[in-house]
Amino acid sequence: MENFIAVDLGATSGRVAIGRVTKEKIEIEIVHRFSHEIIEDVDGDILWNWKLITSQVLIGIEKSLSQGFPISLAIDSWAVDYGLLDNEDRLISKVHSYRDPRTFTVFDELVSRIGKERIYQDTGIQFLNFNTLYQLVAARAEDSFKSASKFLLIPDLLNAQLTGKISTEVTNASTTQLLDVNRRGWDYPLIGLAGLPRELFTDLHEPGTEIGLIKGFGALDGIKVVATASHDTASAVAGIPFINRNSEAYISSGTWSLVGIESDTPVTSKEALAANITNELGAYNTVRILKNVTGMWLLEECRRTWRSENEDWTIPQLVDEASRNLEFDSLIDPNEPRFRSTGEMPNRIHEYCLELGIKPPRTKGEFTICILRSLAAAYKRTIAEIELVTGKQISSIHILGGGSQISLLNQLTANACGIVVKTGPVESTLFGNVAVQAIGAGIIPNLDAARVLIANSFISEEFIPS
Structure with missing residues (x-):
């Protein structure tokens, strides 16, 4: 039996789980749960409690080690939110929540100036005022933005803190409304039209890519961190049988x-x-x-x-x-x-x-x-x-x-x-997270095979229209 650690961060709670892959099924055991809420700071900004989130993730990973050293660990989370890093890869910004109203005016102005057709033709992303595109434009006046060398979405920000490696996973990057959905690469012409610095945008990686080893966290050091489909919905869809x-x-x-x-x-x-x-x-x-x-x-x-x-x-x-x-x-x-x-x-x-x-x-x-x-x-x-x-x-x-x-x-x-x-499955995100890790490790051959194992791993109920 092969063990993997899956970290799943939602907008109100987080979980750390162990995924065990056998020949017949995938078993999920949640070893740590925690709740978190958005907070308002003295400036009126709506933020994530980043210190709480990161500390609870570390607690969950440490709990997981009681059941043996894993093959790998992967993190997924909600989309669009980010942190800004300086030249030494230190977090220098607040971690805003997408529910912060700072984007309302920016959204209308930017869409009017560039045009919906131009934004949509390459990105294919629905227009929501909190997409990362509008968050970054709204942040341009902030001191942290002026000092930033790059930005990372939530899972990649945690990956960087754990391993020191800087890269952005494509499923979550696609939610930013700044990615060319056909090329699976940054839409640099649109980035230029939005007035955003090209150098903020890091190299991209696909699900299954090895990120690096955890270092500087004591007993956690040496755990291999890999990329799952890091947008939680992308992992959830990978977990559908x-x-x-x-x-x-x-x-x-x-x-x-x-x-x-x-x-x-x-x-x-x-x-x-x-x-x-x-x-x-x-x-x-x-x-x-x-x-x-x-x-x-x-x-x-x-x-x-x-x-x-x-x-x-x-x-x-x-x-x-x-x-x-x-x-x-x-x-x-x-x-x-x-x-x-x-x-x-x-x-x-x-x-x-x-x-x-x-x-x-x-x-x-x-x-x-x-x-x-x-x-x-x-x-x-x-x-x-x-x-x-x-x-x-x-x-x-x-x-x-x-x-x-x-x-x-x-x-x-x-x-x-x-x-x-x-x-x-109720835990489809965790199933998908673990499945991508197991495919990357060569334990499951492909996504179709993983979905067969997932179908064997839970009991589904059907509801007939009446």
Whole structure:
């Protein structure tokens, strides 16, 4: 049995796991979990608690060593956010969260100046105000930017801290809206048009590349760090046991819901641009054609508000309340920009409904069923858009991640989309992370073989439209 360490960082929590690869399956054991939240500093900047995140990752890796020295370790995380390094490769910037509003004005100005068609023709990335392109342009006035020699996305920033090696992995780089999706290389003409220094952009590497050995961390020294598909959704998609990917879609359900398909080629047509479809790179020369839908963030932010009011509701409790309020049928648009900000989510939803002249939710059950049913309706719209721009007919959906454990949402999705929904794996990101490491180590021959092992590693549940 061969052991690998997988570090998976999400926008509200992180995990460190051991992946054990046998001839029959891949076993995942989570040895360390931690929560983290975005913080606001004295300047009003919305940041990640980088010291907490890095310290917890180190704790998790050390815990993993109790079960033996691994073949390798790999890190995946959420997309678009970054840190700036100086000439000595030291982190010199704050690590901003994509939820920081600093990009709002920049987004409109830059898109207007360069043009949507020019930005999309090479990058194939959907227009979101927090993409790295707009974050970097917004940062140009900051002292740290003026002193920076390069930038690194979150997984590569951690890789650099652990090994001293500087490089950027392509699946996460593709989310920046600064990468040529056809060449799998930086779009230097666009970088120039945006007024960004070319030297900020490091060499690129593909999933499976060896980064280096951990050094300077005591007992952790000598662990081989390799690149997985470092965007967490890219790892999650690598962990899907597709039977016929030409007719299967996926929803990676967490803080965000990523709705899409796996393809061999990008689609950057006028129709794709009009639908704001994104083409993010995947492992082994694949492309993830998808669209972001604001996901469980809506319910998590409601929970955070209610906790501040001394009402601590769990997700299962809220889903149970929702199941008693199925008659409540008001719908919201999860991607409404006002829902991206932190705080007062119940009030934001209430005011949105009043503005649209629809009945606003009042009880916890009504808020929850409103959110879940609205997500299902958004999934239906997004699947239809993907079918239109790709010419594919989707016959089933794999729902991955934590949201796949909410049976009510799975059934609502099956009902709304009119097709079968299959759950899991819940830990698809960890499965994909470990699979890419095992392929790189020569233990699994290819991604198809890895997906067979993953299919043997969990029990899927099906939801039939009713």
